[in-house]
Amino acid sequence: MKLFYKAGACSLSPHIALAESGLPFETEAVDLPTKRTASGADYLAINPKGYVPALLLDSGELLTEGPAIVQYIADLVPDKQLAPANGTLDRYRMQSWLHFIGSELQKSCAAFFNPMAKDDWKGAARVNLEKRLAYIDEQLADRDYLVGGAFSVADGYLFTALSWMAKIDIDLSRWPRLPAYQARIGARPAVRAALSAEALA
Known part of the structure; x- marks a missing residue:
């Protein structure tokens, strides 16, 4: 998984969730005014919404919106109890x-x-x-x-x-x-x- 983020922005929340999860992940910073990533990629080609966070899954799918991303991460590692069980x-x-x-x-x-x-x-x-x-x-x-x-x-x-x-x-x-x-x-x-x-x- 790769998290696209801007330092100190709302993307810090899924960054924390990933760190808490213990799962392997990468990060790449995004320059929001220019819409370029740290590697020089066009961020709009990755995430047409143009803002962070965005989580690129190992399947190649992209998940956006912080609250959805952090719940996804939590559900990957139920033993870490980063979120209460579904249905409760x-x-x-x-x-x-x-x-x-x-x-x-x-x-x-x-x-x-x-x-x-x-x-x-x-x-x-x-x-x-x-x-x-x-x-x-x-x-x-x-x-x-x-x-x-x-x-x-x-x-x-x-x-x-x-x-x-x-x-x-x-x-x-x-x-x-x-x-x-x-x-x-x-x-x-x-x-x-x-x-x-x-x-x-």
């Missing part, structure tokens, strides 16, 4: 978290990385982010992880999203459980390995 309520809780992080955190953060975004858009996005971060902080009041009392691929995605907050001047210390959560996930050997591979730590 915890599986749907995890999927709910994956969608929440994508639609409420990642989408709101996009305003701050879009050069065409005006101040009113950024202001609305900031208000939404602050509400959602407060909600997550409350949910972590009685748990160390998002679902089922153990690390799952949803935690890797939330860790990734929380890492963007410093770049957009949102101080997580306002919600004290969030820095503690971020440190807890960031201390995992697989997470450290993914960060190191992307030159983020």
Whole structure:
């Protein structure tokens, strides 16, 4: 398998999942403005959507969209328990978290990385982010992880999203459980390995 990624982007989430899985994989960085990969390939010929992440499977098929990719990886290694079993309520809780992080955190953060975004858009996005971060902080009041009392691929995605907050001047210390959560996930050997591979730590 090969993961196409941009350092520190949402593709960090499947990078963490792959590192946690113990499966063999390769990575290749993508320059998103030019749509060229590190080897010089035309990324649009690989992934017509033009964004990351994308996971090239050994079969030659391409899987896109982070939440789908991380569940695919988790299901390849059920013994690692990176996701609750299919059909369980915890599986749907995890999927709910994956969608929440994508639609409420990642989408709101996009305003701050879009050069065409005006101040009113950024202001609305900031208000939404602050509400959602407060909600997550409350949910972590009685748990160390998002679902089922153990690390799952949803935690890797939330860790990734929380890492963007410093770049957009949102101080997580306002919600004290969030820095503690971020440190807890960031201390995992697989997470450290993914960060190191992307030159983020």
